[in-house]
Amino acid sequence: MENPAKNCKVWAVAGGKGGTGKSFITSSAGTCLALKGSKTILLDADLGGANLHSFFGLNRPRYSLSDFFDKKIPLQDIIVHSGIANLGLITGSIGSLDSEGINFAQKQKLFRHIRALDAEHILIDLGGGTHINTLDTFLLADKMIVVTVPEVTALENMYHFIKSVYFRKMKFIFKTYNLSATIQDTWKNRASCNVRNLKELIAHLRESSDHIREIFDREMSGFVVHIVLNQVRTTKDILVGENLKSVCMNFLGLPVAYSGYCRQDEAVHDNINSKEPFLIFNRTSPVVKEIKTLTENIIAGTHLSMRKDLANGSLPEIL
Amino acid sequence: MEAYLKYYDLLELPPEATIEEIHRNYAGLKALYSVNSMEIRALNMDYSEELHQDYLFRLDDAYEQLKLLLENKRPIVATKAAAVDDGLKEWINGINCFTGGALRNIRERMGVDLKDIFAVSRIQPQYLEDIENEHFSSFRAEVYLRSYLVEYTRFLSLDTQRVLSDYLPRYRIAKECQFLPSRQSRFLV
Numbered sequence: 001m002e003n004p005a006k007n008c009k010v011w012a013v014a015g016g017k018g019g020t021g022k023s024f025i026t027s028s029a030g031t032c033l034a035l036k037g038s039k040t041i042l043l044d045a046d047l048g049g050a051n052l053h054s055f056f057g058l059n060r061p062r063y064s065l066s067d068f069f070d071k072k073i074p075l076q077d078i079i080v081h082s083g084i085a086n087l088g089l090i091t092g093s094i095g096s097l098d099s100e101g102i103n104f105a106q107k108q109k110l111f112r113h114i115r116a117l118d119a120e121h122i123l124i125d126l127g128g129g130t131h132i133n134t135l136d137t138f139l140l141a142d143k144m145i146v147v148t149v150p151e152v153t154a155l156e157n158m159y160h161f162i163k164s165v166y167f168r169k170m171k172f173i174f175k176t177y178n179l180s181a182t183i184q185d186t187w188k189n190r191a192s193c194n195v196r197n198l199k200e201l202i203a204h205l206r207e208s209s210d211h212i213r214e215i216f217d218r219e220m221s222g223f224v225v226h227i228v229l230n231q232v233r234t235t236k237d238i239l240v241g242e243n244l245k246s247v248c249m250n251f252l253g254l255p256v257a258y259s260g261y262c263r264q265d266e267a268v269h270d271n272i273n274s275k276e277p278f279l280i281f282n283r284t285s286p287v288v289k290e291i292k293t294l295t296e297n298i299i300a301g302t303h304l305s306m307r308k309d310l311a312n313g314s315l316p317e318i319l
Numbered sequence: 320m321e322a323y324l325k326y327y328d329l330l331e332l333p334p335e336a337t338i339e340e341i342h343r344n345y346a347g348l349k350a351l352y353s354v355n356s357m358e359i360r361a362l363n364m365d366y367s368e369e370l371h372q373d374y375l376f377r378l379d380d381a382y383e384q385l386k387l388l389l390e391n392k393r394p395i396v397a398t399k400a401a402a403v404d405d406g407l408k409e410w411i412n413g414i415n416c417f418t419g420g421a422l423r424n425i426r427e428r429m430g431v432d433l434k435d436i437f438a439v440s441r442i443q444p445q446y447l448e449d450i451e452n453e454h455f456s457s458f459r460a461e462v463y464l465r466s467y468l469v470e471y472t473r474f475l476s477l478d479t480q481r482v483l484s485d486y487l488p489r490y491r492i493a494k495e496c497q498f499l500p501s502r503q504s505r506f507l508v
Contacts, residue, residue: 156361156363159362159365198365246331247359251359
């Protein structure tokens, strides 16, 4: 997107809600890519709640992002080895009690350096919430991934997150066409334009002129958020992802892809608590295969192919 | 064919989908949107009963149209309404209120069949008939009736605005009366 000359893919994992398993998915997908032989770097950008290193049994990583920001050490030099071949790790600041975040200039600098890293895949683990830093880092990515769990509160936050991301992107694009005022005025005076939500705002803007419609068609057509459903407990939960695809399109007007799911597994839970990378220590869990499937779907940009018997509602107990 | 692509989109299928896939997706979507599921409950502000009904209406319509298309296996050829001669034009201009009956008279004098309108507009003949019979309970909301009327009048090359301003008030009055106890029943009590 920003730097087409280099063939590295940046993935951003976010989710709006905390505790849905963003770090778990990031570390597992990263391990999966590394085991396949791709040079992969994980970056823990969960400022204030960094814990990606724990998934690899690292208690005191030698370097962290604060070295990059404060001591100006190049990003390439603060990569910590994860213990797995081909997999590097840039840990977040864990010692700092003062998590005031980073400013705009620092953010710009970090973005530039992320793109310059020598790797095939760079996976960024973002924190929960819809902070502007999180949204901007998310939009920087080639693969935008949202992790959620089949729970109403998590879905609420996920919808909100996707809408915020889309709105932010829309604002960026309108700015480059000198149309910032249009979008801001329409949203401010939304009552008079009969606009109640994002979907109607998009429809209203699209209808307002051919020029704007062209901008939408050109700039927004590639915008797809990949959904990963974590901690799935029943077969019915698997279908939640399919339903989200439909609901997001029909009620939010935004396209999403359902990349895959991970079931709730006590064995995985134990691995995490003993700080072992589960993909290395646990080869028998069905989650291993599920991680592989979702990673492949994200790379290819494809949807999870549903088993026919699941999709037609006969619901055999496969979990 | 463009209208059909919209129907396939609604059923979340590619245009090469089979009739079985259409049946299956329709059943699946209908099930998802008929219950108050978690995915919908989480929508909050982005959900309203009106949007929901509108979606279900469009989904039903898409399903019916695709079913018809695939069962008949024949492309529907667009036929244009008969040319309006001057005598007929004058007669139409003389009509002072476009009621359902008036619309039927015009259509019959033009020699247009409801199926012809259906072939182009894809509005079920049953709804077209309901328009002509002023059978207002078939239309849950004015928006549906309005869009049907626009198609209907366009096909017959009538003055759409004139027809709408005559016809829609009749619908509104009928709808209002529905919610009030009718005068007759009050007398009976």
